[in-house]
Amino acid sequence: MSAARTIGAIEVNALADGELVGEAADEVRQAMADDDALKHLAIWRDALSERLHSAYDGILDAPIPSRTAAALRRPGHIQLPHAASRIAAAAAIAVVAAGLGYVAGFELLGAEHPVAGFAELALGAHKIYASEVLHPVEVSGADSEQLHKWLGKRLGVDLPVPDIKETGFTLVGGRLLAEGQHPAALLMYEDASGQRVTLYIEKSSPDGSTALRHASNSGFGTYYWIDSPLACAVSGNLADSELKTVAERIYKALDKG
Amino acid sequence: MERSVSERKKAIAAEVPRLTRYAVALLRDRREAEDLVHDCIVRALANLQNWREGDNPRKWLFAILHNVHVDRLRSRARRPLTTPLADEHDGIGAIRQSEDVTIGEIDQALAALPLEQRQCVLLVGLEGAGYAEAAEILGVPVGTVMSRLSRGRERLRELLGRTSERPTTTLRRIK
Numbered sequence: 333m334s335a336a337r338t339i340g341a342i343e344v345n346a347l348a349d350g351e352l353v354g355e356a357a358d359e360v361r362q363a364m365a366d367d368d369a370l371k372h373l374a375i376w377r378d379a380l381s382e383r384l385h386s387a388y389d390g391i392l393d394a395p396i397p398s399r400t401a402a403a404l405r406r407p408g409h410i411q412l413p414h415a416a417s418r419i420a421a422a423a424a425i426a427v428v429a430a431g432l433g434y435v436a437g438f439e440l441l442g443a444e445h446p447v448a449g450f451a452e453l454a455l456g457a458h459k460i461y462a463s464e465v466l467h468p469v470e471v472s473g474a475d476s477e478q479l480h481k482w483l484g485k486r487l488g489v490d491l492p493v494p495d496i497k498e499t500g501f502t503l504v505g506g507r508l509l510a511e512g513q514h515p516a517a518l519l520m521y522e523d524a525s526g527q528r529v530t531l532y533i534e535k536s537s538p539d540g541s542t543a544l545r546h547a548s549n550s551g552f553g554t555y556y557w558i559d560s561p562l563a564c565a566v567s568g569n570l571a572d573s574e575l576k577t578v579a580e581r582i583y584k585a586l587d588k589g
Numbered sequence: 590m591e592r593s594v595s596e597r598k599k600a601i602a603a604e605v606p607r608l609t610r611y612a613v614a615l616l617r618d619r620r621e622a623e624d625l626v627h628d629c630i631v632r633a634l635a636n637l638q639n640w641r642e643g644d645n646p647r648k649w650l651f652a653i654l655h656n657v658h659v660d661r662l663r664s665r666a667r668r669p670l671t672t673p674l675a676d677e678h679d680g681i682g683a684i685r686q687s688e689d690v691t692i693g694e695i696d697q698a699l700a701a702l703p704l705e706q707r708q709c710v711l712l713v714g715l716e717g718a719g720y721a722e723a724a725e726i727l728g729v730p731v732g733t734v735m736s737r738l739s740r741g742r743e744r745l746r747e748l749l750g751r752t753s754e755r756p757t758t759t760l761r762r763i764k
Contacts, residue, residue, distance in 0.1 A: 340739075341739045341742075341743060342735050342736060342739045345735070345738060345739050345742065346720070346735065349713060349719075349720065350719075351719065351720050373742075376742065376746045377714075377742060380710075380714055380742060380745060380746070380749075381714045381715070383695050383749070384614065384695065384710075384711070384714050384715040385715065387614075387693050387695045387696065388610050388613060388614045388715060389610070391606065391609055391610040391613050392606040392607070392610055393606075394606070394609065396602065396605045396606075397623050397626075397627065399627060400605060400623070400626065400627045400630050401602075403627065403630055403631050403634065404598050404601065404602050404630065404634070452593065452594045452595070
């Protein structure tokens with residue numbers, strides 16, 4: 333044997349696992365040729381791999397368990413894991429503390445926060461319904477009290493219909509949406525020029541709260557947050573600052589309600 | 590252009606079977622394994638922004654799975670334990686508790702390995718991870734993966750290899 337260094341189980345495994353090339357691989361092959369014990373290590377590596385696959389590969393055919401599948405369908409920021417909810421709760425406390433008098437207490441997390449699942453749903457609903465000319469809403473905003481009762485009942489949560497006239501947007505009305513197995517509500521507002529913004533609402537998890545976040549997608553922007561029991565997103569294709577003003581006004585109105 | 594959230598979710602969903610296979614082999618308890626994978630997916634969804642464009646979703650998810658598992662072991666360690674940590678899922682008791690466990694010879698042999706060796710044997714030998722990949726997933730140096738893998742395979746050979754070198758097809762169902 334010409335072994336300049338000891339060739340043992342680690343080296344044989346590395347070769348058998350395809351981790352060695354060139355000279356290093358040749359060196360191990362050479363050592364194996366002279367040594368049955370080393371050869372058997374490589375044979376065992378393959379046999380073990382085969383046994384592992386035959387014991388466990390059946391699991392690959394099992395369907396995804398329903399609650400995991402449901403988690404994958406749910407809007408991303410509704411189901412916060414424990415650690416994240418603690419951070420979010422801390423942020424929410426900061427918002428409440430700073431926002432007692434004024435909503436400027438909003439903590440804005442990064443101007444270009446990646447689009448979360450929830451924001452994506454809200455933007456999708458906005459794009460579909462805000463462009464609707466004949467039937468933008470199911471129930472007209474003329475009777476906001478009825479909207480309040482109906483959507484609140486369907487979502488299973490008290491859902492005030494925010495009045496944001498001071499921003500120049502008046503209520504057009506609302507509609508009920510289905511997000512998978514869950515109901516969601518969409519309220520639509522319009523300004524004098526016909527520009528529309530929508531407020532997308534789902535019921536959130538009991539302890540979920542987040543700061544105000546922003547996401548955008550091909551010209552449409554959304555400001556979204558969770559303030560249990562509501563998860564909200566305000567979407568439109570206004571300038572970001574303008575949309576943020578509307579979102580803050582809505583946040584304030586919902587907070588009071 | 591950033592990949593949309595639904596594309597990312599699809600890529601994540603596609604890894605669930607592999608994550609589950611690994612978790613079942615690691616914990617040898619289907620229910621525990623599905624719990625672990627579920628928590629892994631929830632954590633992944635909450636951290637979608639950490640998945641950088643071009644990143645391999647499999648490696649990212651296996652690393653999360655590993656971290657969730659470590660967190661679980663830690664939080665259990667804070668509670669009084671009557672069994673050593675490494676044996677958390679190893680006892681016959683844990684197997685009996687589960688009604689839905691299919692256990693074979695290889696399962697029992699894996700149970701005899703320390704967790705660290707089991708992780709390496711399964712990541713490389715079952716999931717086909719490269720050494721560098723396994724090292725990243727487990728957060729240890731490549732050399733550590735190599736020695737754990739080698740020792741783990743050797744121990745399994747002592748337990749299984751002598752009896753037969755062929756794959757087993759007989760599985761016993763324990764009620």
